[in-house]
Amino acid sequence: MEAACRLFYAKGYHGTSVRDIAHSASVNVSLINYYFNSKQGLLESIVTNYYEQYMTVLEETMTTTEALPKIDRLKQMIATIIHYKQEQHQFTCFIHRELSLDSIFVREMMVTYLAKENYLINSVFKEALRDSGNTKLDLQFLYVQLKGLLNSPYSSANEWKTLVNWNQSQDFFAKKYVHLICHWIDHLSEGTGMDKKSNPSILSR
Template sequence: MKKNETKQKVMDAACHLFYVKGYHGASVRDIAKKANVNVSLINYYFTSKQGLLESAVVSYYEEYIREIEKNLLETEQMLPMDRLKQLIEVIIHYKQNQHQFTCFIQRELTIDSIFVREMMVTYLAKENYIISKLFNASLEGTSHSNMDREFFLLQLKGLISTPYMAPNEWRNQIVWGQSLEMFVSKYSKSINNWLDFVAKV
C-alpha cells in the first residue's frame, strides 16, 4: 500500500521538532510550518498534537517489530548466540536510521504516563520477550545463576539503548551519511564482544 506522502511529511516534521523542542515545546503551528502544510490538515489527519504523537510512535514501533520478526525468520536455523548478535545489529541499525525520534522516545520512556504504559504493554513487552528468550538460550550450559542472567540482561538492554539516552555524549560518534553504517557495525561489534565475554565467564 502506498504511503500518504503528505501525512508522512507531517509525521517526519513532528518527529524532528519533538526531538529538538520536546513534545510540549513543539506546537502544531511549528509542525505545520516545517511540513509546509496548513494546521487544519494536521487536525484532519491526526485530530490533535497528541494524536500526531501517538501515530508517529505507533508507526515507529510497528515497523521496528516487523524488522525484528523478519530477522528472526531469516536466522531461525542459526545458533541462539549468532541469532542474538544478528538481531542486535538489526535493532541498532533501525534505531540509528530513526536517530532523532529514537532519542525522543527514550526520553519519553522515563516519564510515567498512560501513553508510556500502553507502549510498554504492547510493543516494549514484545521486544523484551524476544531479546530475553534469545539471550537466555544463548547462555544455556553456562554456570550463571538466574540472578546473574537477570543482571546481564539488564546490562544488554542498557547497551542497546544508551546511545539514544545520552545523545550529547555520543555526538562525535553518531553522524550521518556513510558513517551511519560504520557506527552500526562498530557499536554492534562492541556489544557482541561483551556477549562473548558474558558467555565465557
C-alpha cells in the same frame, strides 16, 4: 510526520506547536487536525508507526535466523536493533526521552510494544547463554546490562553526541557499535566451548 519527528527531537513535545509542524512540513494547520485530530494524535501515530515497523523487523529476524547457532542468532538480533534505531536516530532519542516520563501514553506503549520487545530479546539472549552450559552466569543481571547497551546511545544522547554524530555515516556507527556489543557477548561465552568466531555478515548488518 517527518517534520514532527525533527521538531520533537530538537524542541521537545511540549516545546513544539502544531503551527511549528505545519510550517516545517509546508502544509496547512487544518490538514494536521483533519488527519490526526491534534498534536497528541500525531505523536501517537508516529510512535505507533515506529514500533510497528520495529516489531516487524524483530519478528522477521527471529524467523530468518532460526537455523543459525544460538549465539549468531543473538548477534543478528542485536545488529537488527541497532541498525533500526540508528536509521531513525533523532526520533529514537526522542522516544527514549519520552519513555522516561510517567504518562498514560507511555504505559500503553509499555504494555503494547515494550513488553513484547523484552520477551523477544530476552528469550534469544537467554537461549544463547544457556546453550553455553555455564551455570555461573546470572542471566537476568546480564540481560539488564544488554538492554543498557542497546539503549544507551539513545537514552543518554548528550553523552554519546560526539561519538554518534561523526562525519561518518550513521551506518558506520551502527556497525562499529554492533561489533562492540558482540565482543561483549563473546566475552561472556569465553571458556564455555561455544564457537566465538562471529560471522562477518552478522557484524555488518
